[in-house]
Amino acid sequence: MADGLRVGVVGATGQVGAVMRKLLAEREFPIAELRYFASARSAGSKLPWRDTEITIEDASTADPSGLDIALFSAGGSTSKAQAPRFAAAGVTVIDNSSAFRMDPDVPLVVSEVNPEAVKEARKGIIANPNCTTIAAMPVLKPLHDEAGLVRLVASTYQAVSGSGLAGVDELAGQVRAAAEHASLLTHDGAAIDFPKPEKYVRPIAFNVLPMAGSIVDDGEFETDEEKKFRNESRKILSIPGLAVSCTCVRVPVFSGHSVSVNAEFERPLSVERATELLTHAPGVELSEEPTPLQAAGNDPSYVGRIRVDPGVEGGRGLALFLSNDNLRKGAALNAIQIAELVAQQL
Amino acid sequence: MADGLRVGVVGATGQVGAVMRKLLAEREFPIAELRYFASARSAGSKLPWRDTEITIEDASTADPSGLDIALFSAGGSTSKAQAPRFAAAGVTVIDNSSAFRMDPDVPLVVSEVNPEAVKEARKGIIANPNCTTIAAMPVLKPLHDEAGLVRLVASTYQAVSGSGLAGVDELAGQVRAAAEHASLLTHDGAAIDFPKPEKYVRPIAFNVLPMAGSIVDDGEFETDEEKKFRNESRKILSIPGLAVSCTCVRVPVFSGHSVSVNAEFERPLSVERATELLTHAPGVELSEEPTPLQAAGNDPSYVGRIRVDPGVEGGRGLALFLSNDNLRKGAALNAIQIAELVAQQL
Numbered sequence: 001m002a003d004g005l006r007v008g009v010v011g012a013t014g015q016v017g018a019v020m021r022k023l024l025a026e027r028e029f030p031i032a033e034l035r036y037f038a039s040a041r042s043a044g045s046k047l048p049w050r051d052t053e054i055t056i057e058d059a060s061t062a063d064p065s066g067l068d069i070a071l072f073s074a075g076g077s078t079s080k081a082q083a084p085r086f087a088a089a090g091v092t093v094i095d096n097s098s099a100f101r102m103d104p105d106v107p108l109v110v111s112e113v114n115p116e117a118v119k120e121a122r123k124g125i126i127a128n129p130n131c132t133t134i135a136a137m138p139v140l141k142p143l144h145d146e147a148g149l150v151r152l153v154a155s156t157y158q159a160v161s162g163s164g165l166a167g168v169d170e171l172a173g174q175v176r177a178a179a180e181h182a183s184l185l186t187h188d189g190a191a192i193d194f195p196k197p198e199k200y201v202r203p204i205a206f207n208v209l210p211m212a213g214s215i216v217d218d219g220e221f222e223t224d225e226e227k228k229f230r231n232e233s234r235k236i237l238s239i240p241g242l243a244v245s246c247t248c249v250r251v252p253v254f255s256g257h258s259v260s261v262n263a264e265f266e267r268p269l270s271v272e273r274a275t276e277l278l279t280h281a282p283g284v285e286l287s288e289e290p291t292p293l294q295a296a297g298n299d300p301s302y303v304g305r306i307r308v309d310p311g312v313e314g315g316r317g318l319a320l321f322l323s324n325d326n327l328r329k330g331a332a333l334n335a336i337q338i339a340e341l342v343a344q345q346l
Numbered sequence: 347m348a349d350g351l352r353v354g355v356v357g358a359t360g361q362v363g364a365v366m367r368k369l370l371a372e373r374e375f376p377i378a379e380l381r382y383f384a385s386a387r388s389a390g391s392k393l394p395w396r397d398t399e400i401t402i403e404d405a406s407t408a409d410p411s412g413l414d415i416a417l418f419s420a421g422g423s424t425s426k427a428q429a430p431r432f433a434a435a436g437v438t439v440i441d442n443s444s445a446f447r448m449d450p451d452v453p454l455v456v457s458e459v460n461p462e463a464v465k466e467a468r469k470g471i472i473a474n475p476n477c478t479t480i481a482a483m484p485v486l487k488p489l490h491d492e493a494g495l496v497r498l499v500a501s502t503y504q505a506v507s508g509s510g511l512a513g514v515d516e517l518a519g520q521v522r523a524a525a526e527h528a529s530l531l532t533h534d535g536a537a538i539d540f541p542k543p544e545k546y547v548r549p550i551a552f553n554v555l556p557m558a559g560s561i562v563d564d565g566e567f568e569t570d571e572e573k574k575f576r577n578e579s580r581k582i583l584s585i586p587g588l589a590v591s592c593t594c595v596r597v598p599v600f601s602g603h604s605v606s607v608n609a610e611f612e613r614p615l616s617v618e619r620a621t622e623l624l625t626h627a628p629g630v631e632l633s634e635e636p637t638p639l640q641a642a643g644n645d646p647s648y649v650g651r652i653r654v655d656p657g658v659e660g661g662r663g664l665a666l667f668l669s670n671d672n673l674r675k676g677a678a679l680n681a682i683q684i685a686e687l688v689a690q691q692l
Contacts, residue, residue, distance in 0.1 A: 151657040153665075155501035155606035157554045157595065179525035206600050207639040208503045210651055210667040221617065221653045243657035245665050247606045249503065252598050253552050260501035260556065260593045262608075264657070271567065293553040305556055307567045311497040311589035311610070319499075319591050321556040 004032035005343055008067045008091070010059050010082065011074030012036035012047055015165050016096060019332035020071055025050060027336060030343060037062060038074065067091040068346060069339050073331065087124030094126050094338045096331055098224075101127040101232060108235045110137040111337035112283040118341045126338055131330030132156055132225065132248065133232040135257050138283035139303045139322050143274055144237055147316070148266030151243040154229060157251045157258040158212050159292060162326050166199040171252055174205035204252050212248035223248055256292020257326040261319065268315040271306050278303055283329065290323040299329055350378035351689055354413045354437070356405050356428065357420030358382035358393055361511050362442060365678035366417055371396060373682060376689060383408060384420065413437040414692060415685050419677065433470030440472050440684050442677055444570075447473040447578060454581045456483040457683035458629040464687045472684055477676030478502055478571065478594065479578040481603050484629035485649045485668050489620055490583055493662070494612030497589040500575060503597045503604035504558050505638060508672050512545040517598055520551035550598050558594035569594055602638020603672040607665070614661040617652050624649055629675065641669040645679060 007029070011017045017038075024031065034049055036056045043058035059078060064070060064086045072079050072086075073096035083093045083100065100106040100123075107117035108127045118126055129137070140149060160167035174194045194203045202209055213225030230244035278284050283300055290302035301324040309317030324330055353370070357363045363384075370377065380395055383405035392399040405424060410416060410432040418425050418432075419442040429439045429446065446452040446469075453463035454473045464472055475483070486495060506513035520540045540549045548555055559571030576590035624630050629646055636648035647670040655663030670676055 153499045153608045153655070153657065155593075157503075157597070175521060176525050179522050202635065202637055203639060206598065207602075207637050208597055208599060208604055208669075209635065209637060210604065210606070211635045221651070245608055245653070245655040245657055245663070247501075247651060247665060247667060249606065249667075251503070251554055253554060258554055258556070260595065260606075262499045262591055289548065289555065289557045291548055291553050291555060293549060305567070305593065307591070309499070309591040311499065311591050317591070319593055321593060321595075323554075 004030035005068040005346065006033040006066055007031055007339070008035045008037055008064060008070035008086075010037040010070055010072045011078065012056060013038045013042045014073060015161065016073040016327060016331045019327045020073065020336060021047065021049065023328070023332050023336050029336060029339065035067065064089045064091050069094065069342055071335050071339060072096055073335070083125055084123070092121065092124055092126065092342050094128060094335050094342070096128045096335055098130065098228060100125050101129065101228075102235070108232060109338050109341070110134055110236055111334055111341060112281075113137045113141045114236055114238070115341050118338060118345070126342070128331070128335045128338060129232045129236060130225070130228040131162055131326040132158060132257050132259060133229055133236065134330045134334050135301050135322060135324035135326070136259050136261065137233070137236050138281060138301050139278065139320070140233070140263065141237065142277040142281045143263065143265070143269060143318070144239070146273065146277055147269035149237065149239060149242060149263060150266055151264035152233065152245070153262040154244070154246040155260045156212065156246070156248045157253065157260070157292070158248060159253040159255050159257055159326055160204060160250065161255045162257060163199055163250070168254060170197060170199040171204050171254065174203055178205060200250065204250060206252060209250040210247060212250045253292045254296070255325060255327055256295040256323050257330060258290065258292055258321065258323040260321050262309050263318050263320070264309070264312045265316045269318060270315065271308060271318065274306055274318055290321055292323050295323040295325045297328070298325060299333060300324070301329065350376035351414040351692065352379040352412055353377055353685070354381045354383055354410065354416035354432075356383040356416055356418045357424065358402060359384045359388045360419060361507060362419040362673060362677045365673045366419065366682060367393065367395065369674070369678050369682050375682060375685065381413065410435045410437050415440065415688055417681050417685060418442055419681070429471055430469070438467065438470055438472065438688050440474060440681050440688070442474045442681055444476065444574065446471050447475065447574075448581070454578060455684050455687070456480055456582055457680055457687060458627070459483045459487045460582055460584070461687050464684060465691070472688070474677070474681045474684065475578045475582060476571070476574040477508055477672040478504060478603050478605060479575055479582070480676045480680050481647050481668060481670035481672070482605050482607065483579070483582050484627060484647050485624065485666070486579070486607075486609065487583065488623040488627045489609065489611070489615060489664070490585070492619070492623055493615035495583065495585060495588060495609060496612055497610035498579065498591070499608040500590070500592040501606045502558065502592065502594045503599065503606070503638070504594060505599040505601050505603055505672055506550060506596065507601045508603060509545055509596070514600060516543060516545040517550050517600065520549055524551060546596065550596060552598060555596040556593060558596045599638045601642040601671060601673055602669050603676060604636065604638055604667065604669040606667050608655050609664050609666070610655070610658045611662045615664060616661065617654060617664065620652055620664055636667055636669040638669050641671045643674070644671060645675055646670070647675065
């Protein structure tokens with residue numbers, strides 16, 4: 001990689017694509033050539049790169065030959081259709097969708113947690129985990145290494161930007177509608193008559209929606225989001241038998257996913273020892289009261305409220321709370337950190 | 347109680363006092379005489395009652411003699427100072443503060459859960475539980491009766507009206523400030539420059555604050571709100587050894603407290619059986635997706651998202667989510683339901 005790498009951003013016009021473009025510049029990723037890809041609708045228009053502009057190519061027809069790495073964030077169906085085509089052309093694909101995450105030939109990587117897995121990309125594809133999973137992994141990994149994680153109970157507080165720009169627009173629109181009618185900003189939330197929601201089934205402003213994602217039709221009454229948290233945690237931490245109960249809840253926050261976690265370990269783990277481990281953990285920053293506003297725009301998973309869970313015998317249970325920027329580390333940043341790991345190998 | 351009872355509302359000018367006055371009328375509580383009490387500052391002014399008005403008396407100096415029942419919702423210090431004085435005058439005090447909740451001579455009552463306890467008011471005082479506890483009790487009681495509750499893990503989503511009108515005003519003010527600057531309603535929440543918070547330590551708009559209440563200085567790093575949930579649940583359900591880990595989180599919702607609960611039982615309890623029990627439970631309504639906006643202005647605890655917790659062996663674990671109006675059932679309504687139980691005895 002003498003003069004840098006040839007990199008493609010697929011889904012360059014989207015919310016995560018925009019953060020990827022920003023982070024590639026911020027982190028001074030070694031770039032010899034940069035190409036942008038999006039849907040046919042956007043092809044031909046331009047987006048900035050440093051002090052120049054790059055013309056967007058149609059992801060479904062462009063020839064990817066010559067690229068070293070392609071960062072995909074254009075949705076599951078684009079990934080399913082195009083990622084294998086890019087990989088067949090010799091491009092290492094880093095995919096932000098859920099399309100390949102559970103494929104045994106596709107590593108699922110959080111850069112601080114299991115960087116060595118990038119070497120096992122037998123299909124030329126490396127998957128980036130779901131944003132909620134990414135937030136929790138850098139915190140749980142050092143605790144697992146110390147005491148052996150066996151069970152998680154998690155309740156999430158997920159930002160609307162996790163649903164894309166449509167989620168952001170819906171919250172902003174409902175908040176504006178309420179603010180324009182002063183009487184709607186009242187303690188009696190039921191009086192608020194919002195415009196009909198489109199992105200979510202119910203209003204998200206001044207509300208919480210405890211069914212983030214869609215119920216999976218397997219009789220377990222869990223959402224796809226909840227299953228991702230379980231299955232991806234097991235794969236990333238290499239704990240196939242990890243017991244996970246997760247409740248995924250959307251909250252009226254623009255950016256920053258938070259998770260309230262109760263963790264049970266094989267061996268005792270004190271609050272003091274956990275705090276010490278997390279002080280030195282990569283990608284983690286301790287915080288008295290971690291909040292999504294603190295996390296938004298920053299890289300680390302902020303963690304705090306570390307307490308004993310008295311429901312687990314033998315001092316083997318901890319409760320904690322964490323917040324992380326779902327668009328940065330939860331999506332774009334981790335993808336680029338994976339690309340940095342790949343670059344070291346090329 | 348031939349012609350009804352003589353009732354006092356102490357803290358009549360407050361947020362919960364207002365809901366109490368509304369509910370006394372709505373529920374056609376048998377009232378022979380109604381008196382309003384508040385601080386010296388409000389004494390002499392008037393508040394409506396049906397088509398008349400009632401002059402507010404100074405709670406600290408007025409003579410309570412002749413009252414049958416006094417509903418207290420004027421904060422812990424007023425309760426501590428005045429509730430014993432009212433009780434000594436022969437008035438049955440129903441106290442909404444935390445002042446007497448853990449007193450062994452003071453019953454702590456949720457009307458659907460332990461109504462028989464009102465008979466044990468050996469000090470003439472009956473305590474109304476904390477709003478978050480009240481929300482969960484009508485849901486957990488029938489499950490406990492069936493399968494024997496032994497452990498709870500709970501994460502809350504608490505509305506700002508739980509912090510009084512100051513919490514409501516602070517959220518409304520921050521939302522207005524953001525809405526007036528369109529650029530502040532952005533996916534990058536960190537860009538929002540709110541006026542300095544007063545009620546909460548950090549901004550509550552577009553944020554979640556995982557330290558509702560204040561840390562208790564006993565080395566456990568729990569807030570008073572989290573300890574209330576544990577201690578009150580144990581007392582109301584008569585399970586002294588109930589293991590509870592609770593994380594109390596404030597969310598930008600005006601009214602309606604929600605709780606994500608993982609419950610462990612002595613005996614197996616299926617999703618189907620739990621759903622059947624909750625269908626018939628008093629004060630409970632099943633909901634596909636319980637939300638605070640659904641609960642606000644209504645009486646029941648809405649419960650849904652009932653699933654198996656695979657982390658508990660033998661089918662003895664369930665996850666569920668519930669929402670309840672923290673000003674109605676969570677405060678004013680339960681107090682008046684306790685008064686109705688007392689009225690049946692008089």
